[in-house]
Amino acid sequence: MYPLFFSRSQARTFDQLVKPHLRGLYRFAHRLTGNPADAEDLVQDVMLKLYPRTRELEAVQDLRPWLNRVLYRQFVDRDRKGKRRQEQSVTDTGDIENHQAFLDRYPGEGLGPLADMERGRAGRMVQEALAELPPDQRALLIMYDVEGWEQQAIAEVLEVAPGTIKSRLHRCRQKLREQLARRMEP
Template identity: 50%
Template sequence: MAIFPFKPSKARRFEILVQPHLEAMYRFAFRLAGQQQDAEDLVQDVVAKLYPRLDELESVEQLRPWLNRVLYRQFIDQVRRRNRQGDRSLTELIGAEGQADWLDSLESDHVGPDLQLEQARLGPVLDRVLATLTPDQRTLLLLHDVDGWRQEHLAEVLDIPVGTVKSRLHRCRAALRKKLQRELEPVEPVGRVGE
């Protein structure tokens, strides 16, 4: 029996290229959109747009960062389109509902009663404070500090210099720290001294 060399179909070639990256694309889309359905729609839109551009896709050397950049730009385009259609704010478009449970996904080597109590106390506060950050700030912090993205990768995906990523991360952390301090400080009763 002779084996004939053949070129796989266009659909198969596309699947071979994109399939290994779909899970990472979904995680990134979820960080951007904040909701499962919106993240799935975002990935589906990107995949549908890329299918006719298979030749270009095959010529990309580092596919994952390239796909993330395309995904990010598609997300920005969708947000802009939605903003033009209505007067809703970006925060309304990208809600914090899907972000609220991210602390539950963190693992610890040792979960003692002290840590459990601290997490129970701080978890909801941190979720509330994260929800008050701008979507860009929240996404940048979560991608870098929670998902472990490198600054160079973020710079490539966001199409900005690494120095800009560093300064934005610094400002985001400062804003988060300030808001957490305000949230966690005990409120002093207002009244006269000596009463």
């Protein structure tokens, strides 16, 4: 059990450890969730979980991939909880379209209406196709193709071998291509 009150030195230590990574964590969370408020909530949940464990954070060698792994796990947990709630809230009519979990939407840029217009039809088709991918596949494509992470860093976050990342990327891209091809059919 953690103490109810924390010292100022612990708060300073936590701030020094985590603050340099907050912008990257938020950007990653925003891409995963697709909306600023949900991204803020996700990062806040992670910070609340980690604050009592400041001593453990000090012992972590490379904090960036470790924090991203914690954030990704929190995202997956929220997604699972959202799906459970979705299954419970679906009516007998089977109207699933009105009960989609917010985490199944494509993570958007959040740049506003002008940027959305500039993306055009092709951009919307890619977003829709990406939204149909399972969250783990969507997260992998976002980490590598959108955020530009190295395969080694992704492997650390997902706790798999780097070679596994290569094969998963190939499968994810293939699935995305198939979905795009279906969308382009008349």
